[in-house]
Amino acid sequence: MTIKIGVIADDFTGSTDIGCFIAATGCQVVQFVGTPDESLNSSDADALIISLKTRSCPVQQAIDESIKACRWLKANGCQLIYFKYCSTFDSTAQGNIGPVTDALLKELDSHFTLICPSLPVNGRTVVQGHLFVNGQLLNESGMQNHPITPMKDANLIRLMDAQSSGKTGLLDLVTVQQGANAITEKITQLQQKGFRYAVVDAMTLEDLRQLKPLLKHFPLLTGGSAFGQIIAETSDHKISQISQQYPSAGGRGVILSGSCSVMTNNQVARYQQQAPTLALDIEQCMTNPQYAVELSQWVMQQSSTLAPMVYATQPPEQVRHMQEKYGIEQVSYAVEKTFAHLARLLSEQGFNRFILAGGETSSLIVQELGTNKLEIGGLIAPGVPWVRDLNQNNRWLALKSGNFGDQNFFQHAQELCHD
Numbered sequence: 001m002t003i004k005i006g007v008i009a010d011d012f013t014g015s016t017d018i019g020c021f022i023a024a025t026g027c028q029v030v031q032f033v034g035t036p037d038e039s040l041n042s043s044d045a046d047a048l049i050i051s052l053k054t055r056s057c058p059v060q061q062a063i064d065e066s067i068k069a070c071r072w073l074k075a076n077g078c079q080l081i082y083f084k085y086c087s088t089f090d091s092t093a094q095g096n097i098g099p100v101t102d103a104l105l106k107e108l109d110s111h112f113t114l115i116c117p118s119l120p121v122n123g124r125t126v127v128q129g130h131l132f133v134n135g136q137l138l139n140e141s142g143m144q145n146h147p148i149t150p151m152k153d154a155n156l157i158r159l160m161d162a163q164s165s166g167k168t169g170l171l172d173l174v175t176v177q178q179g180a181n182a183i184t185e186k187i188t189q190l191q192q193k194g195f196r197y198a199v200v201d202a203m204t205l206e207d208l209r210q211l212k213p214l215l216k217h218f219p220l221l222t223g224g225s226a227f228g229q230i231i232a233e234t235s236d237h238k239i240s241q242i243s244q245q246y247p248s249a250g251g252r253g254v255i256l257s258g259s260c261s262v263m264t265n266n267q268v269a270r271y272q273q274q275a276p277t278l279a280l281d282i283e284q285c286m287t288n289p290q291y292a293v294e295l296s297q298w299v300m301q302q303s304s305t306l307a308p309m310v311y312a313t314q315p316p317e318q319v320r321h322m323q324e325k326y327g328i329e330q331v332s333y334a335v336e337k338t339f340a341h342l343a344r345l346l347s348e349q350g351f352n353r354f355i356l357a358g359g360e361t362s363s364l365i366v367q368e369l370g371t372n373k374l375e376i377g378g379l380i381a382p383g384v385p386w387v388r389d390l391n392q393n394n395r396w397l398a399l400k401s402g403n404f405g406d407q408n409f410f411q412h413a414q415e416l417c418h419d
């Protein structure tokens with residue numbers, strides 16, 4: 001059975017993440033920045049992805065934008081809607097994963113769904129409803145210090161119950177590993193007991209594959225990129241070639257890093273030994289409207305082989321200090337806005353390769369660059385492909401999720417560019 005999948009991603013790194021996992025199954029993927037105004041004339045695509053910046057915005061805005069995306073995807077032929085959120089369940093105390101899931105269930109006239117953030121290839125596993133990152137509980141993995149979505153609890157059932165209007169049950173690992181019949185029986189029991197969602201335990205991709213026979217019965221599924229891949233595997237689409245396209249080394253590149261994750265801190269520290277880097281001055285972001293212009297001049301003056309980097313990436317103590325001084329939302333917005341302005345100025349000066357670290361950060365930058373359609377290219381690291389801007393063929397982007405990639409990520413991304 002062929003299923004056309006419609007994905008609503010709550011940030012842009014997450015969107016290219018799931019894009020490459022779905023594309024790896026041989027699906028044709030088309031990726032949009034925001035919900036398009038027009039319907040598609042025709043599309044051979046097996047999966048349509050809409051990238052939103054709704055992870056930490058006000059709840060009602062996240063709901064409205066997600067419903068708009070859902071209606072567009074349905075109107076453009078998608079039979080199954082997938083709500084993609086972070087494999088570390090990044091959310092504020094108010095949501096937005098729970099409220100958006102509730103709204104999508106209602107919109108699709110459905111009464112039950114699965115909560116499945118597990119992403120084994122990047123070390124995110126779920127056992128007894130608890131989310132682990134490389135074997136550490138989520139709330140001890142460094143994610144407890146995230147600047148805007150600090151994760152202080154690893155229990156997905158508790159997290160989901162706190163931000164949604166239904167009850168959350170568990171599809172435990174023993175049941176998952178017993179296969180489709182046991183899973184169906186468990187889900188039926190949970191539904192009869194009035195649960196609206198089941199957190200799925202999964203240690204490996206094989207665990208997730210046990211769910212395959214059931215998936216076509218769900219109008220809405222939710223979770224991370226690995227589950228997206230499994231859903232794509234259930235569809236009998238025509239297998240298309242997996243893109244190995246990388247940018248050419250011509251033109252100019254820049255790295256803008258706004259993630260403060262543990263891994264990005266390591267990656268930035270490594271890159272400081274390899275290429276020119278400049279730390280963003282947060283005070284300047286808050287007070288100086290000309291700051292992006294000054295930064296662009298520094299970037300343009302650099303003549304190194306590897307791209308220059310501007311980074312806001314800092315360890316938790318530094319981040320907290322600025323947040324206490326100016327307010328969490330105010331600092332985040334000022335940093336994102338400065339990067340977005342800088343990216344636009346550099347694009348106007350002919351920069352055509354942008355390596356961006358951080359989900360919120362890259363979302364605003366991509367919106368500001370005026371990009372509205374992306375094509376998945378070759379992989380840099382699991383969950384991070386190079387992507388080509390379909391409006392400006394010569395512009396390539398790499399959107400790196402906070403904790404993805406190894407220590408050499410920034411250099412490696414550039415080594416993949418060809419002459």
Ligand SMILES: Nc1ncnc2c1ncn2[C@@H]1O[C@H](COP(=O)(O)OP(=O)(O)O)[C@@H](O)[C@H]1O
Nearest residue numbers: 147259261312319332335336358359360361402
């Ligand atoms: N030095 C800093 N102080 C305070 N906030 C910061 C700093 N650097 C970055 N930020 C903010 O932290 C947030 C990081 O989130 P995001 O870009 O999604 O990264 P990640 O992918 O690691 O989640 C952004 O809103 C960014 O503006």
Ligand SMILES: O=C(O)[C@@H](O)C(=O)COP(=O)(O)O
Nearest residue numbers: 013014017086087359401402
């Ligand atoms: O699922 C994931 O881990 C990623 O796709 C993702 O959503 C990352 O978000 P950020 O760490 O905020 O970039």
